[in-house]
Amino acid sequence: MIGNTALADRLHLSDGESVGGTLVSVADGKVNWSNPILGELSVEQFHVRLIETEERYDLKTSSGVLENCWMYTERSRQHVHCDQGVQTLADWKLVVAAGEAVTEPPPLLTQRGDASFAFENISGNSDITRYDLNVRSEIRYIESRHTLALRYQEESADSQTNRNQWRTSYQYDQFLTEQWFATGNAFYEEDEFRELDQRSSVGAGMGYQFFETSFVDLSAKTTLNYLDEQFATGLERQNMAFLWNLDFIWRFNERGMELFHRHAFLHAFDSSDDYEVTTSTGFKYPINGSFSSVIQLDYDYDNLPAETAIDKTDQRWTIGINYDW
Structure with missing residues (x-):
């Protein structure tokens, strides 16, 4: 589920840098991010450490689908608050898809x-x-x-x-x-x-x-x-x-x-x-x-x-x- 632009959203990278903007989707091993100044960004998942959002998204992980989630960090750890409850996300590389990519039909x-x-x-x-x-x-x-x-x-x-x-x-x-x-x-x-x-x-x-x-x-x-x-x-x-x-x-x-x-x-x-x-x-x-x-x-x-x-x-x-x- 994709909401409107939320500048409070923040993408934290493994090198310590961070970028504001909006999470668009996760697909094909990349996190797609929108920033009002830099435009559309595509970051490989192994570079992503943490993500903070105000809007809610559906996440597809290696163990199933988490619905209606917003993401926050606590003590430098990634947490997701979804309809299924609060969970800790060990690594963003384990997320298969998020946002629009979850609803896209997989190839037959x-x-x-x-x-x-x-x-x-x-x-x-x-x-x-x-x-x-x-x-x-x-x-x-x-x-x-x-x-x-x-x-x-x-x-x-x-x-x-x-x-x-x-x-x-x-x-x-x-x-x-x-x-x-x-x-x-x-x-x-x-x-x-x-x-x-x-x-x-x-x-x-x-x-x-x-x-x-x-x-x-x-x-x-x-x-x-x-x-x-x-x-x-x-x-x-x-x-x-x-x-x-x-x-x-x-x-x-x-x-x-x-x-x-x-x-x-x-x-x-x-x-x-x-x-x-x-x-x-x-x-x-x-x-x-x-x-x-x-x-x-x-x-x-x-x-x-x-x-x-x-x-x-x-x-x-x-x-x-x-x-x-």
């Missing part, structure tokens, strides 16, 4: 994704070649979300391949509320390095979207999966397993600088020793346009590999190029 279909590629070639005393490709795409249609991912790694030394691994996965999320969603997943992988001929799995469960803003995404989900594994040694395993996933992205600014972390914990029901952890943690730094550099650590731990001679721990650092769309 959104899509985003990224692909990263790393290549290394060493010649001389030893000839070593390494490839690492990661592709991830997310499609959101109203209350449903589809996520597809592909990972391929290959390494050879002196013309002998000593690593050849690829994995593809699909996840479907159906939101039941603003944050709770039902989820289903399927994945398939092969890993010659771990004597894994093939492994496939399907599962279903529930998830929770803690945050989904222009600056931070955080979600977690648990599923019950059927797991089918076939190893090069002739060993086969089929069992039910518990799968826990966590996805986290912190975007430092709109130019593409971000920190990300994803991990999965898979535990078979029939054996307390049969579990594994897979993690990917990295940092992206923008280069130009949609391109950025990425440094990433992949850490995998398999407590029950196909053979005792195979190392349970697999750790790999990569530096490559990332493309966002």
